[in-house]
Amino acid sequence: MGRNAIQFQKGLSVPDFHKLYGTEAQCEEALAQMRWPRGFRCPRCGGASHGLVYGRRLKRYQCRHCGHQATVTAGTIMESTKLPLTIWFLAFYLIGQAKTSISSLQLSRQLGVAYNTAWMLHSKILRAMSERDECYVLQGKVQMDDAYLGGERPGGKAGRGSENKVPIVAAISLNAEGHPIHAKISPVPGFTSEAIADWARQNLSSSCSVLSDGLACFRSVVAAGCSHTAAVTGGRHPNELPQFRWINILLGNLKTSFSGTFHAFNFEKYAKRYLGGFCFRFNRRFKMAAMTERIANAVCVCKPCPERALRVAELYA
Numbered sequence: 001m002g003r004n005a006i007q008f009q010k011g012l013s014v015p016d017f018h019k020l021y022g023t024e025a026q027c028e029e030a031l032a033q034m035r036w037p038r039g040f041r042c043p044r045c046g047g048a049s050h051g052l053v054y055g056r057r058l059k060r061y062q063c064r065h066c067g068h069q070a071t072v073t074a075g076t077i078m079e080s081t082k083l084p085l086t087i088w089f090l091a092f093y094l095i096g097q098a099k100t101s102i103s104s105l106q107l108s109r110q111l112g113v114a115y116n117t118a119w120m121l122h123s124k125i126l127r128a129m130s131e132r133d134e135c136y137v138l139q140g141k142v143q144m145d146d147a148y149l150g151g152e153r154p155g156g157k158a159g160r161g162s163e164n165k166v167p168i169v170a171a172i173s174l175n176a177e178g179h180p181i182h183a184k185i186s187p188v189p190g191f192t193s194e195a196i197a198d199w200a201r202q203n204l205s206s207s208c209s210v211l212s213d214g215l216a217c218f219r220s221v222v223a224a225g226c227s228h229t230a231a232v233t234g235g236r237h238p239n240e241l242p243q244f245r246w247i248n249i250l251l252g253n254l255k256t257s258f259s260g261t262f263h264a265f266n267f268e269k270y271a272k273r274y275l276g277g278f279c280f281r282f283n284r285r286f287k288m289a290a291m292t293e294r295i296a297n298a299v300c301v302c303k304p305c306p307e308r309a310l311r312v313a314e315l316y317a
């Protein structure tokens with residue numbers, strides 16, 4: 001049997017990670033390159049001319065035009081962090097390379113930081129990953145399905161409408177050869193026509209041709225300009241049907257990822273960011289070696305978010 005191309009691709013080894021991001025100076029320079037690939041630009045006035053002010057921690061870029069001082073983390077979700085940048089990069093690495101998912105508890109042990117610190121770090125990184133993927137919509141042929149988080153089995157239909165579970169919608173786009181390309185999974189207020197129409201407008205391009213099972217609410221993807229086909233399942237569960245192969249595999253991976261990682265997880269409160277993190281990794285699964293850098297990039301473009309806001313539910317926001 002041939003080796004699986006995704007599983008056997010070259011990732012970033014621990015020694016290579018240390019060579020690239022082993023010191024504060026290397027991490028600071030990597031962030032500067034990501035934020036200002038063509039050299040520093042003042043965030044206030046757009047000026048390029050600047051001096052450098054060296055302090056105890058990050059160096060400050062001082063604009064010669066308006067006097068504004070910036071650091072590589074200012075204006076990002078890392079702003080005013082007390083953690084060394086090497087810890088941030090190690091977290092990017094651990095989150096990116098984990099086979100399934102990593103919990104905040106595991107992260108706290110591996111980073112050698114307190115649980116609350118790890119939880120906050122993890123939340124910020126997942127938020128950044130989730131936001132990054134929101135910029136994209138699925139194109140072309142799409143398989144779509146409904147499932148529950150926190151239920152017996154995401155993808156299972158038995159629990160439709162049952163309580164204490166988070167209803168989610170999952171979709172996967174396929175290329176002309178029928179291979180999976182990108183995935184989107186997020187919580188919805190319920191399996192109603194209105195919720196599915198909103199979801200489709202946010203996540204699907206009008207070029208999409210959507211295949212779903214017969215659940216009536218899926219018809220409303222046409223509100224986003226998509227075409228829609230409901231597969232005749234003949235009373236069979238879509239899990240058993242070949243035309244739903246990839247969406248079933250995706251939901252299966254999701255289940256493995258979540259059940260193997262999170263024992264006590266507040267699905268209702270944090271589903272969106274965890275699902276966003278899962279999809280971010282899935283959508284870059286062919287680029288394992290670049291995963292740390294991709295996550296760092298996502299964190300660089302994510303705006304600051306107060307701790308209070310991170311602890312508040314963000315169900316459908």
Ligand SMILES: [Zn+2]
Nearest residue numbers: 042045063066
């Ligand atoms: Zn300036």
